[in-house]
Amino acid sequence: MAGLQAAYYAVSGAMPLVAYPLFERITGPKREPWLVKTVGLITVAIAWVLARDPANRHPQTRSRPFGDQIRRLTAAYDEHGYGPLRPEPS
Numbered sequence: 001m002a003g004l005q006a007a008y009y010a011v012s013g014a015m016p017l018v019a020y021p022l023f024e025r026i027t028g029p030k031r032e033p034w035l036v037k038t039v040g041l042i043t044v045a046i047a048w049v050l051a052r053d054p055a056n057r058h059p060q061t062r063s064r065p066f067g068d069q070i071r072r073l074t075a076a077y078d079e080h081g082y083g084p085l086r087p088e089p090s
Contacts, residue, residue: 006050013043045069 016023016036023036030036048069 002050002053006047009043009047009050013040013045013047016040017044041073045073 015026016033017040020033020037024030
């Protein structure tokens with residue numbers, strides 16, 4: 001079951017990151033795109049952790065990989081020119 005959940009989280013989390021206009025057409029316009037993308041990254045990180053240990057054999061080791069994955073995804077997102085994950089100045 002965790003494998004299916006991981007797949008769902010991976011797809012739903014990645015959608016605003018890789019196809020934001022399509023994401024908005026499906027879900028409606030958003031006031032804070034940076035926040036939507038940040039939540040998408042966190043959702044992808046959760047998917048990665050679930051996929052890594054779908055049987056939950058080592059629950060005590062999930063928090064560190066989760067934090068590491070969020071750090072990696074955020075850095076990769078900024079590095080590849082998708083823009084910073086922070087609000088634009090008013």
